Amino acid sequence: MRYSVDQEGFYGVFGGAFVPEMLYPNVEELQSEYLNIINDVDFQEEYDDLLKNYVGRPTPLYLAKRLSEKYKARIYLKREDLCHTGAHKVNNTIGQILIAQRLGKKRIIAETGAGQHGVATATVCALMGLECIVYMGAVDIKRQAPNVARMKMLGAEVRPATSGSQTLKDATNEAIRDWIGNPTDTHYIIGSVVGPHPYPDMVARLQAIISKEMRWQLHEAEGTELPERIVACVGGGSNAAGAFYHYLNEDSVGLVSVEAAGLGIHSGESAATSVLGTKGIIHGSRTLLMQDEDGQIIEPYSISAGLDYPGIGPMHAHLIDSGRAKAISITDKEALEAALMLSRIEGIIPALETAHALAALDKMSIKENELIIVNLSGRGDKDLAAYQTYLEGLNDG
Amino acid sequence: MSRLTDLFSKKQSDILNIYFTAGYPKLDDTERIILALDKAGADVIELGMPYSDPMADGPTIQESGSQALKNGMKLAVLFDQLKDVRTKTQIPLVLMGYFNQVMQFGEEQFFAKCMEVGIDGLILPDLPLEVFAREYKDMYKKYSLDSIFLMSPQSGEQRIKRVDELSTGFIYMVADASITGKQGEITKKQIEYFENVDKMGLKNPRLIGFGISDHQGYTTACNYANGAIIGSAFIRQLKQNPSNERITDFIYGIKGHHLIA
Numbered sequence: 047m048r049y050s051v052d053q054e055g056f057y058g059v060f061g062g063a064f065v066p067e068m069l070y071p072n073v074e075e076l077q078s079e080y081l082n083i084i085n086d087v088d089f090q091e092e093y094d095d096l097l098k099n100y101v102g103r104p105t106p107l108y109l110a111k112r113l114s115e116k117y118k119a120r121i122y123l124k125r126e127d128l129c130h131t132g133a134h135k136v137n138n139t140i141g142q143i144l145i146a147q148r149l150g151k152k153r154i155i156a157e158t159g160a161g162q163h164g165v166a167t168a169t170v171c172a173l174m175g176l177e178c179i180v181y182m183g184a185v186d187i188k189r190q191a192p193n194v195a196r197m198k199m200l201g202a203e204v205r206p207a208t209s210g211s212q213t214l215k216d217a218t219n220e221a222i223r224d225w226i227g228n229p230t231d232t233h234y235i236i237g238s239v240v241g242p243h244p245y246p247d248m249v250a251r252l253q254a255i256i257s258k259e260m261r262w263q264l265h266e267a268e269g270t271e272l273p274e275r276i277v278a279c280v281g282g283g284s285n286a287a288g289a290f291y292h293y294l295n296e297d298s299v300g301l302v303s304v305e306a307a308g309l310g311i312h313s314g315e316s317a318a319t320s321v322l323g324t325k326g327i328i329h330g331s332r333t334l335l336m337q338d339e340d341g342q343i344i345e346p347y348s349i350s351a352g353l354d355y356p357g358i359g360p361m362h363a364h365l366i367d368s369g370r371a372k373a374i375s376i377t378d379k380e381a382l383e384a385a386l387m388l389s390r391i392e393g394i395i396p397a398l399e400t401a402h403a404l405a406a407l408d409k410m411s412i413k414e415n416e417l418i419i420v421n422l423s424g425r426g427d428k429d430l431a432a433y434q435t436y437l438e439g440l441n442d443g
Numbered sequence: 444m445s446r447l448t449d450l451f452s453k454k455q456s457d458i459l460n461i462y463f464t465a466g467y468p469k470l471d472d473t474e475r476i477i478l479a480l481d482k483a484g485a486d487v488i489e490l491g492m493p494y495s496d497p498m499a500d501g502p503t504i505q506e507s508g509s510q511a512l513k514n515g516m517k518l519a520v521l522f523d524q525l526k527d528v529r530t531k532t533q534i535p536l537v538l539m540g541y542f543n544q545v546m547q548f549g550e551e552q553f554f555a556k557c558m559e560v561g562i563d564g565l566i567l568p569d570l571p572l573e574v575f576a577r578e579y580k581d582m583y584k585k586y587s588l589d590s591i592f593l594m595s596p597q598s599g600e601q602r603i604k605r606v607d608e609l610s611t612g613f614i615y616m617v618a619d620a621s622i623t624g625k626q627g628e629i630t631k632k633q634i635e636y637f638e639n640v641d642k643m644g645l646k647n648p649r650l651i652g653f654g655i656s657d658h659q660g661y662t663t664a665c666n667y668a669n670g671a672i673i674g675s676a677f678i679r680q681l682k683q684n685p686s687n688e689r690i691t692d693f694i695y696g697i698k699g700h701h702l703i704a
């Protein structure tokens with residue numbers, strides 16, 4: 047089975063570039079250039095240098111002792127929360143800003159849900175002196191206020207998306223419309239492995255550094271490059287794509303994709319795409335998405351702005367459809383409990399998105415001494431308001 | 444011969460194509476508005492299938508779509524509303540929407556339904572040319588549907604030729620790098636693009652759309668192509684007052700007929 051993208055931009059039946067003609071030249075330019083640029087020595091040197099000296103890579107692969115004791119396993123945390131800006135998102139934005147420069151683009155746009163991708167984009171734009179506009183759902187602007195403040199501090203303009211559910215999906219629509227209106231000078235930095243080809247593959251390659259490091263780090267620590275399972279949360283799926291990338295063809299390594307069930311898979315307030323989704327097109331890609339029988343996209347829900355998306359990237363649709371990855375859904379409540387658990391036993395406050403991956407450990411029937419890596423995609427500073435509300439609820443209850 | 448081909452064989456200039464969203468402003472307005480537009484002198488009607496996430500559309504059309512969906516518009520309802528329309532009018536009718544809607548309905552079922560109710564062509568902006576050529580071209584033919592594709596100011600010469608090759612009925616010439624509903628004067632650069640394409644000698648007629656909102660825009664479009672497509676401006680009219688009288692006034696205004704006060 048082939049898990050990487052083919053010539054035409056498909057992962058099995060998923061992927062492709064279903065975009066209107068107005069976007070065709072933009073997408074075509076990227077399709078024909080992205081591999082040349084990424085494989086260029088000059089690009090690689092600059093990318094590696096920035097990841098090391100600016101982002102702070104390699105991020106530690108940390109053996110979480112008390113967490114391991116709790117599950118009678120050997121659990122490592124890949125500490126993407128320690129990246130500059132606090133999440134894995136910056137691996138991608140560093141790479142894409144270098145690509146944008148090489149394409150001669152002067153203006154950068156992005157969408158953001160949790161605000162982590164927006165912050166990571168605003169950061170690299172400040173670093174390179176480029177204009178930055180971030181689209182963010184009006185609902186997310188409220189629930190991720192600290193990140194909105196950070197983007198503004200970094201000099202980005204944050205434009206609210208007020209259509210639909212006013213979350214990540216709608217911010218993405220607005221960013222696409224901006225790109226249609228500004229086809230020559232603008233590069234659109236998509237924040238996950240979603241969108242038309244080549245974005246899913248381009249973003250996966252830029253996040254692949256995560257599993258590249260995991261292999262040698264695990265070898266150093268355990269004498270093997272191969273864990274038994276890797277666990278990551280999936281919104282669009284970029285941190286998971288990065289954590290899985292160099293293990294896709296290692297059949298002995300189980301891949302666990304953790305989605306947001308919101309208030310419960312069948313509550314009508316959920317974002318569990320692998321269960322609730324069917325094949326269709328969203329944001330230019332054929333993938334699994336939540337939709338009604340007329341193809342109208344259903345507004346998702348999750349407490350976590352970064353997982354509140356009605357689709358998943360085409361690579362993940364293919365991994366799940368082919369049985370290579372197994373999906374687990376986690377409710378808001380389970381994620382909050384896991385965030386508190388990790389804070390109390392490891393002294394690490396995870397992002398709400400990441401908390402979903404941690405909560406999945408409870409549902410995995412772990413073998414004694416099983417070697418597991420959880421991708422700790424981000425830190426929880428941005429979510430303190432939600433955590434505080436949760437803690438107050440515990441005290442009152 | 445398709446109704447579109449027939450139209451363009453009789454009339455090569457000053458074609459007016461009006462877009463509106465099916466089920467807007469009221470669910471049951473679809474047929475009434477079609478008939479009113481026909482009577483007022485529109486040449487082609489582009490009927491929008493409302494969509495939750497219309498990537499190529501601006502706020503005006505998106506809002507009309509959201510309202511239509513709230514009104515209860517669905518593809519099954521739309522086909523039902525159209526089932527007798529061909530006993531009442533022969534104006535060319537084109538459906539516009541997003542490819543996911545067609546996929547979920549079932550592609551072949553959708554095309555068959557279109558033929559059954561008398562739809563003449565489809566505009567699906569996010570259906571890629573090559574996917575069409577590979578998977579759907581023969582089916583369009585089987586169900587007598589014209590395939591109308593878009594070209595934009597960014598489309599290169601080779602691309603425009605490919606669009607022309609795969610289009611039938613007419614080509615939708617996007618006036619500017621923009622989504623629908625952008626307002627403003629037509630610029631020198633746009634005129635240059637219109638002229639350049641005009642010189643290419645394409646086999647299909649061309650209608651210019653996106654941002655055409657008044658008599659002046661319509662005349663300019665008619666100078667450089669076979670006619671114009673007006674959408675958002677007409678939706679704004681429907682929002683303000685959807686009566687048959689106002690629809691007639693709107694069409695007269697665009698065409699520059701003097702109104703009798």
Ligand SMILES: Cc1ncc(COP(=O)(O)O)c(C=O)c1O
Binds near residue numbers: 238
């Ligand atoms: C910390 C963190 N993890 C995960 C995600 C989800 O995105 P993805 O699935 O692309 O990794 C986000 C998105 O905002 C995030 O901020």
